[in-house]
Structures are given as structure tokens and as C-alpha cells.
Amino acid sequence: MGRTSTRTVAELADTLVELVEAGYARRTGVSNWPADRLSSLAQHLAERGHTAVASYQFSLAEPDPARMNGNIHADAAVLRAVHDHRLPLVSWSSQARGFFARPDAGQNDVRPDAFDTEQNRARRRRCRELAAELGSSPETVALAWTLRHPGVWPSIGPKTPRQLNRSLDALHLSLTDEQAHWLRHGGERPAG
Template structure:
């Protein structure tokens, strides 16, 4: 831990699953890291739903709540270009086991800040996501906010979601932090996602 300049890592995640190894063995390894004092919390990213559920059960039996880390945002990516998205099966496991979700690409790589395609392949550029972005623009106008702020506020309305952000400028950081002060109603949350 000395090379990181910390005594204990807050959260240690196994990024990819090794399906050749039993979940119980991997759980034991993760628990060993906690027992040795190297990490306060442990979890995984990009595991299939069935193995995530098994891991959650093993860790819960030992008094630990796993952290799950998957892509989760108002915009859902094309699975051909982005793996590790919190699909309905993953979200069901997260809810059933009351796991905190460390969501990455929570602002869909800047998709909600753009007004049109940026010319490169964008895994978030789909008709459904463009409709969601248009609803963010409309609601942001009503609330005196920005579309990317509204999209992040949508993410924050879900219990036990810890969105990660990747601002490149102080202005982008300020727009993200503004989502903490933006309280959306349940009707607005539903409308942003479904348009109903």
C-alpha cells in the first residue's frame, strides 16, 4: 500500500470475472484482502448476474456487502461497443442483495452535453438516447440547469448509486456537482427515461 500512499484502499474491485474459478474461491480471496487490512470494501465489475448474486451471498455470510461496478446512466450504450452495462438482470441482483452500485460512464461520456453527433463512433448515439437527451434539454430549460446536470441528477435519484464522473475542466466539474442540488420528482425521473 505504500506505493499508493495510503494504508487502506476504500474500495477494491475485481474488474473482470474468471469463470474458470469458483465464486467461493474468489470471495475468499477478496475477504482475505479485507481481513489483512488492505481494503475497507470489496466488490466486482463486469461479472455476469448469476455469479454476482453468488458472490453477494458468500460475502453477506461473512458480514460484508459487496460493491458492484457497472455502466449505469440515463443513456444505455450499444452492447457491441460497451460491455459491463447494468442490464435488467444485473439491476435485479443489485436490488435483491442491496448492493451499492459504483456507476461508471454515469454521464454517458458527455453524450448529454452534446447537441449532435461528434463525428466519431458513439456507443450512446441511438434514437432512444437522443430522445432522452431531448427530454433532458427540455427539463433543464424548465429548471434553469444543463442537460448533463439533469442526466446526472437522474442517476443520483436511484438509491445506493455512487456515480463516477470524469470532468476535464473546472466548469464540467461544477456542472456535475450541481446535480447534487437538483432534486427531481419521481414523475420527472420516469419521464426522462420513458417519456410517459
């Protein structure tokens, strides 16, 4: 369920519970709901003995909301709702649609890239710097950053075996708290 419904959250929760109890689904959830609505659904489902699954865009690169076509990035409010209700978060575009693997200029895509912002270009530069130090790739470092978040299950969409391997390499790349903070916020470079 992505767009706002005319039904109340309680009614939607009843329908989702019916689907699970009838065997049509094991778990149900939502994507792209504002944090307060997600929190309300989680509460209604918990009262019925169920846990919602949340699915939002979440990665080191934060997209420009004006280019997201109504989709919602898992911002601080959404992450707080996910944490408070102990919801699993399936993150889509967890590698920012290949943003960290692309060169700085010369994109071939004709549509505007929601991830191509000055802030994200700086994050990509930091990923490149850390990847070179760690003997890794920028996209692996960016996915390792996402994997550091408990309860987040990043989805990936590799098109080649090389892309798949670079994604899988993130499972074995442990970033320190300082490295993760630096990747996100910049500032003083953490010691090796």
C-alpha cells in the same frame, strides 16, 4: 475483476475476504459480472460477514451492448441483484461520457459512441427540454436522474471547472417521479 475467471465464485469470495482481513483493502467488489454471478458472490461474501461493492456502467443513457467491449450496463437483472443484496453500486460513465452535453451532430471522436442510439438521442432531447424549464443543463439533469436511485454512487470525470460545477449542481436538482419517468421513457410530458 472484470472478466470471467476459471475459479469458482466461492474461491474468489475466499480470496477477497482474505485481502480485507489482511488489511490490503477495506472493501472489495466486482465489475461487469453477469447478474447471477454477482448475486452468488454477494451471498458468499455475506456468509463471511462482508458486503461486496458493485461497479457497472449506469446512467440515463443505455449504451449499445455491441459497442461496450464486454462491459456490462447495470440492467434490470444487475439492479435487482444490487437491490436484493443491498450492495452499493458505483456507477461509471454516469454521464454517458459527456453524451448529454454534446450537440446532436458533428462529434469529433473517431471511435463509435456506444451511447449514440436513437433511444438515447430522444432522452437527450428530453433532458434539454427539462433543463431549459428548470434553468439547468442537460448533463446536470441526466446526472440528477442517476442520483435519484438509492444506493447508487455515480462517478464523474470532469475535465474543466465548468463541468465539475454542472455535476455538483445535480446534487441540488430534485426531479419528480413523473419527470424521472418521462426522461427515461418519454410519453406524455409531465406538468411543470
